[in-house]
Amino acid sequence: MSGALPSVTALREAARPLLSVRDLTVSVRDRGVTRPLVENLSFDLHPGETLAIAGESGSGKSITSLALMGLLPHNVSVTSGQALLDGVDLPSLPEPDMRRLRGSKVAMIFQEPMTSLNPVHTIGSQMIEAMRAHEPVSRGAARAAGIAALRRVRISEPEQRMRQYPHELSGGMRQRVMIAMALAMNPALLIADEPTTALDVTVQREVLELLRELQDSTETAVILITHDMGVVAEYADRAVVMKAGRMVESGAVADLFASPGQDYTRALLAAVPRLGDGAARGKPRPPATRAPVARLVDAQVHFDIGANVFGRPTHRVHAVEGVSFDIRPGETFGLVGESGCGKSTLAKALVGLVPHRGHIEVAGHALAGLTTQGKRDICRDVQMVFQDPMAALDPRMTVGDAVAEPLLIHQVCPALERQARAAELFRRVGLMPDQMTRYPHEFSGGQRQRICVARALALQPKLIICDESVSALDVSVQAQVLALLDELQRDMTMSYLFISHDMAVVENVADRLAVMYLGQIVEMGTRDQVFGNPQHPYTRRLLEAVPVPDPAGKGRTYARSKGEVPSPIRAIGDAPQRMPLRDIGHGHLVA
Structure with a gap:
């Protein structure tokens, strides 16, 4: 005998794939025009393997997962290609057949568990309903299986959790409930769409470790959709990098990180913040001798x-x-x-x-004892940039009016000057003044966050509070917003309270x-x-x-x-x- 034993990865690749996607194209119909959202996507996934689909917002990651689950919106459809799960073409299945497969053969964990769980039903009733939809079992048997599933994802006191409502659990606990529901029927394929983006780093680690352990014991194949390249590096076997609906690059994770073949992949990896890089900024700014802000x-x-x-x-x-x-x-x-x-x-x-x-x-x-006018005046010295820019902007107000609104509220300058100041703020944050007549929904997430920064700068505050202001952004957009904040700080000598x-x-x-x-x-x-x-x-x-x-x-x-x-x-x-x-x-x- 000669040669080393074949690796687990090599054995998987030699076996028949569980899922085979070939030239998948997903298109949207809008005002009589059909345009592709995902074009000619192809990949294979083997039992027990984790495939990461990475890319920025709008790259087609989530649309791909919804196509595999048969959950596309009414005006979006698979226009060509195949997605064969154990030889069954998922996009061509009638809805009744697809409904039988969902949960039992293929399951999905969504990004925000609070929007996936029904707030007016207990955890137990939702788990029992999901199980009885696929298996002819009694309520008692389904309840016992639900308790076992919760115990499997290491939720303490599962009997009590079954009686609780979603709002009574923390974000990490709710995500564990979603994992328990997804894995309760032992599906062959699990799709995890940004399952940890909204979670703290410790809860994220525990959820991902839990997924890995359950996968090892069940040989479930996992498609992990994420924009966090650190998660890709630690938890995926292979990765597909997508941009604007097309696959840019794919391969083993180790090879992709060691020698990315495309400029886009290299840029994506370069934008990832790494522990230790902060030392490269040199020493922190010297302590100020003036009074604190x-x-x-x-x-x-x-x-x-x-x-x-x-x-x-x-x-x-x-x-x-x-x-x-x-x-x-x-x-x-x-x-x-x-x-x-x-x-x-x-x-x-x-x-x-x-x-x-x-x-x-x-x-x-001092904030204590301030009059109403005093509290209003404090707003000129301290402003906030929130985590979700879409929620922070009025959808019925043009972004130009939103940026100029603080100047109006505080009667800083006349109307004509307000517009000129707003235009200058747009230029300052890297946007064009001719975009001021648009509405928030016409901008990307990164652009909306820049608009929120411009609005916070309108009154020239001494302190800006950034409350998780880049947590929901892609790594490349995150890097741009952080660079903008640093540039503004150097130019305007502002202070930041950066919460993250x-x-x-x-x-x-x-x-x-x-x-x-x-x-x-x-x-x-x-x-x-x-x-x-x-x-x-x-x-x-x-x-x-x-x-x-x-x-x-x-x-x-x-x-x-x-x-x-x-x-x-x-x-x-x-x-x-x-x-x-x-x-x-x-x-x-x-x-």
């Missing part, structure tokens, strides 16, 4: 909930519990942590949108940062202190969970959290224990 001392935000027989609240949400820091002129202060840690609540307290205790001041003015759960992005933009956990800061310091020498276990956990855009890191171990995530909700009178920060040297503070 914003200062928080023992800031607290609480929300009372529940009611006893006398109508008095029984519990309290300790959203922010004793937070202190300042933001200096011209610096970017990062605020990181998982969902529910209090980052966005703190941002809302800074702009006066939620009541607070403790001391918060902006541009030397993406540690790689924060490391590339922040001068100083604080790590929040359950409403309190557990570590704070300069970028180099926190990323170069993380001291708190929670900080290290966040850093370990970041996907590395390098296939060599595939299979690295990750210590999962045990038990339930602690809750900031406590009985009134049972305040959480404060975690004091100690200085371990040169302003590096650790709880």
